[in-house]
């Protein structure tokens with residue numbers, strides 16, 4: 001390669017590199033990162049985006065260059081050069097993507113582990129073991145039905161093997177139903193809106209009353225299925241005070257699209273004040289207590305009637 005060519009290749013690669021990093025930092029494709037996990041996730045997303053954008057520029061650049069440079073000139077009817085193979089080129093263009101893909105895989109798994117993804121895998125493995133026991137006791141009944149049956153008859157869930165949150169963790173029980181979220185805090189507080197304090201680890205222990213739902217907050221970059229008869233959980237650490245949407249991300253019925261609420265990340269003082277306020281509501285409002293009780297003694301209709309009344313009062317009392 002001539003010296004001039006080498007210099008222009010180096011300059012072009014440098015420019016592509018700079019453009020990729022600039023685009024990864026300024027793409028504006030993601031909403032605000034409201035949790036510590038979201039920051040990790042964005043690091044991964046932006047890195048992959050930078051790599052993809054760099055390759056896009058190189059591939060499209062070479063394409064456009066070739067279209068111009070090697071176009072057919074007037075009166076030129078000769079054949080192109082017959083090139084069969086170029087072993088070193090093939091080795092290079094196989095090795096580079098292999099290294100990149102392996103590195104991205106390791107980086108992704110690292111972020112996944114940091115976001116408690118593998119804890120959920122462990123919990124699922126335990127849930128599976130539990131179901132096998134249930135199947136045994138019930139004389140070969142399908143595992144999922146056995147689990148459902150037990151959660152209906154005694155009001156407790158089979159997944160009792162989940163690791164519980166420690167003292168420094170804000171643990172909130174979430175129950176999903178067609179078509180609402182109920183958040184149960186200690187002291188019989190039940191609300192339709194999720195409040196969490198900034199800077200403290202939050203653990204949501206989730207289960208569904210009826211069908212599959214999924215808890216999703218785009219600004220936290222986390223999503224978890226909520227499953228009838230089995231407990232799943234999500235852990236995150238809020239970092240930006242504000243209001244964010246909670247969206248059901250699993251088609252769960254005719255009003256699935258309306259199954260939304262708000263997650264409010266409060267300052268610690270606001271959070272305590274809110275909890276106190278909810279405590280007063282709960283102790284003066286019999287429906288609020290009903291909403292947080294086990295459902296074993298009620299039919300579904302009675303259970304939901306309690307919720308609906310409570311939700312109505314919640315919304316009215318906020319204004």
Ligand SMILES: [Cu+2]
Nearest residue numbers: 213248252259
């Ligand atoms: Cu849903």
